[in-house]
Amino acid sequence: MKTKIINLYYRTIYELQSWNWTMICLSIISLELAVLLAVSLQNQNLDADFSKNSLELLLTINGLFSAILVTYFFNRISWILSLKKETYEEAVEFSQKITEFRRICDKLTEYYNVWEDDDATKSLIEHGAYKHIDYYDFKMLSMSDYKPSEKEIELIEKLQNDKRYKSGMSDLFLGMISLVRNRKSRNLFKDRELYKDFQKKGIYNLEFIEKCVEVDYASRLGYSFNKDYAYIKYYALSKKSKEYILKACERIDAKYKGAELNNKLMSEICDDMNEHYFKELYQLLLDLRKGLSGMNLLIFSILIASILFGVLLPFFTYFIVDNIELKQVLTSILVGLNFGLLFFFVTNLYGIIKREITWT
Structure with a gap:
């Protein structure tokens, strides 16, 4: 209680000092x-x-x-x-980078026999009782006072207690598939911008990007890749799928041209997304929303x-x-x-x- 009072005091002093007293x-x-x-x-x-x-x-x-x-x-x-x-054009550019990242996640979660255990990932999370659980709710429930609905809490707890659930692998798959589709929607089709590799004009809404920043979305996905856990069998992907993913990486940043598809590449992509693209787009969207000030x-x-x-x-x-x-x-x-x-x-x-x- 004493710490809260002291923090409130210093915040008040800071606010008062920022006023234009003249x-x-x-x-x-x-x-x-x-x-x-x-x-x-x-x-x-x-x-x-x-x-x-x-x-x-x-x-x-x-x-x-x-x-x-x-x-x-x-x-x-x-x-x-x-x-x-100018800000909007920048936001379009950053939004396209995030779309490329979502396309990578889409391709990595699209097929069976790509993950080490389909029962803990694709079969568990994409079908049945857990198909509407969203990664944001899943993570926020364990890290803050945020509370989804009682039904969602029960489903999340049920998922974590399911014998097929494997912490780490299941979490990573849930995070990636939640970027691909709106898990709370009854329409399970992926967004139009994820088909093929067309460059789309448009920006993401503030609420979506704000959630990604709030939960350190890309950083949490990158943790498993950084630790080099063997969750994804990259060799099981077709040549066409690999080329699709690598071209998407190259469109995110030319430095990835000629890179090899593995955990190291995915870790670097996730780090770039977390430290730059999501945060920069979030600030641009805040600037676009500002009125007179x-x-x-x-x-x-x-x-x-x-x-x-x-x-x-x-x-x-x-x-x-x-x-x-x-x-x-x-x-x-x-x-x-x-x-x-x-x-x-x-x-x-x-x-x-x-x-x-x-x-x-």
Whole structure:
């Protein structure tokens, strides 16, 4: 309990240190100035033309200011879309690498008499009661507080207690076949991109890659190959299947050209997948999912505030509100708010520009 409190304390301190306290202080000052000006104007005996002239001035200034902000904001959006396009193209490339890895797993789990014990692998896991057990659930159940459904827990426990089950070999086969097919789906056909060796455009969804990263999927598969356990009889594969796998390895990385199909090659492929491809694709997918944040969110907020308090509400007050006293009260508030907004923008302008031109 004491350790959790200490960790929470340090996380809180870290979060507080990462905040932009200069902007927070200037925001508070701007709000106080806005309130002070609004109250001061309300306490003065202003003539009837005050509201009309003030609202006209607000509409003129903020109309121009909002137009500039809109132009600048959409220029940034265009720039962001260009970056997103580049990110998407990278994600397509990494997704294709993972597809090649899945094709290798597909070919290694496709036939009987390729594994040392079909009863512990293909016959046990692909058919019968265990055909819908997924490797992610299987591993997460033993390493965290994650809990699948009661039915899935019972099936996993039943599998582990089955006399045909062999820890290591059965686990490896389950991991590989779970990459080939969606084990929880009633449709047991493999995905279209696994047929032949076509290069497909498209990216994997974030949830799938997130699970692979969370459970160190490729690393766990690579453990058995790294230890050189004799689970797979590579010599039992046909010449065509071997060539298919080796070409897929070469498409993942040209360094595998001319390699021999064995545990060493599979260990290196799994290591590359775990340390690079899955993690890089995961970060790219996170970047693609991001909406407005940081500077873009700040500029968008200033733009919305400018349009709302500097254009829409003054327009409404100028043309719709007939009561003179109410119009003067609203005008005082709007003048105060617009002064506060302008003060905030001007005092933070240097910081905004600095963040724009400083990339490291």
